[in-house]
Amino acid sequence: MLLSDLLDGGSAHFAETVKEIKMRKASLLVECLTPDFQGDIEAIKTVVLSGLDVFAHNIETVEEYQKYVRDPRAKYHQSLEVLHQAKQVRPNVVTKTSLMLGFGENDQQIKKTMEDLRAIEVDCLTLGQYMQPTKRHLKVVEYVTPQKFKYWEKIGERMGFAYTASGPLVRSSYRAGEFYVKNLVQKRRQRSI
Numbered sequence: 001m002l003l004s005d006l007l008d009g010g011s012a013h014f015a016e017t018v019k020e021i022k023m024r025k026a027s028l029l030v031e032c033l034t035p036d037f038q039g040d041i042e043a044i045k046t047v048v049l050s051g052l053d054v055f056a057h058n059i060e061t062v063e064e065y066q067k068y069v070r071d072p073r074a075k076y077h078q079s080l081e082v083l084h085q086a087k088q089v090r091p092n093v094v095t096k097t098s099l100m101l102g103f104g105e106n107d108q109q110i111k112k113t114m115e116d117l118r119a120i121e122v123d124c125l126t127l128g129q130y131m132q133p134t135k136r137h138l139k140v141v142e143y144v145t146p147q148k149f150k151y152w153e154k155i156g157e158r159m160g161f162a163y164t165a166s167g168p169l170v171r172s173s174y175r176a177g178e179f180y181v182k183n184l185v186q187k188r189r190q191r192s193i
Helices: 011-023 042-050 063-069 074-091 109-119 144-158 174-190
Strands: 032-034 054-056 094-101 125-129 163-166
Touching: 011 042, 011 163, 032 042, 042 074, 063 109, 063 174, 074 094, 074 109, 109 144
Parallel strands: 032 054, 054 094, 094 125, 125 163
Antiparallel strands: none
C-alpha cells in the first residue's frame, strides 16, 4: 500500500515521522516534500502543524505544461493552493517549491509561474534542468544554458524569494541552500518566541 492510498494521503504518517524526529533531536532541520493531498486542507494542516521546518511541494512546471508533465490528477492551481494553505496555517513555516526547465516553456511562462509563487509568499525556489528519465517520458526540448539559469536566479532574488537556487543540476533537494534555509528557519523561530 502506498501513502497516497490512505484516506488522509499519508499526512498522519508524515506528521508522526516529523514528531518522532523532533522528539529525538529538536534542533534537527526537518523538510517534508509532500504530495498535493488532492487539495485536502486538513491533510496539509496535519503536516504543517507537525513541527516541521520546511514545507515543500513541487509545482514542477509552468501552467501550460502541467497536463503533459505531471500525473493527470495534479493541477497547477491545486499545487499553488497547497503551498498557500501551508502559509495560512503557519505563516512562519518556510515554504519551498521547484520548477524543471527544458520542456519548451518560454520566459513569459516561467516569469508568470514565479510571480504566482511569490503572490502566495513561497519562500524558496529551485529551478533545474529536466532530464528525460526513460524513453517513455517526454523528450528534452531545450538544454537551458548556465547563463539563463543565472538570469532566473537573479529574477528570483529581485522578486523577493528568500532563496533561489537555479542551475542545470539543481533539484528540489538541492543541498547548497541548506545552510541558508537553516538560518532562515532559525530567524523565524526566534521571531516566534
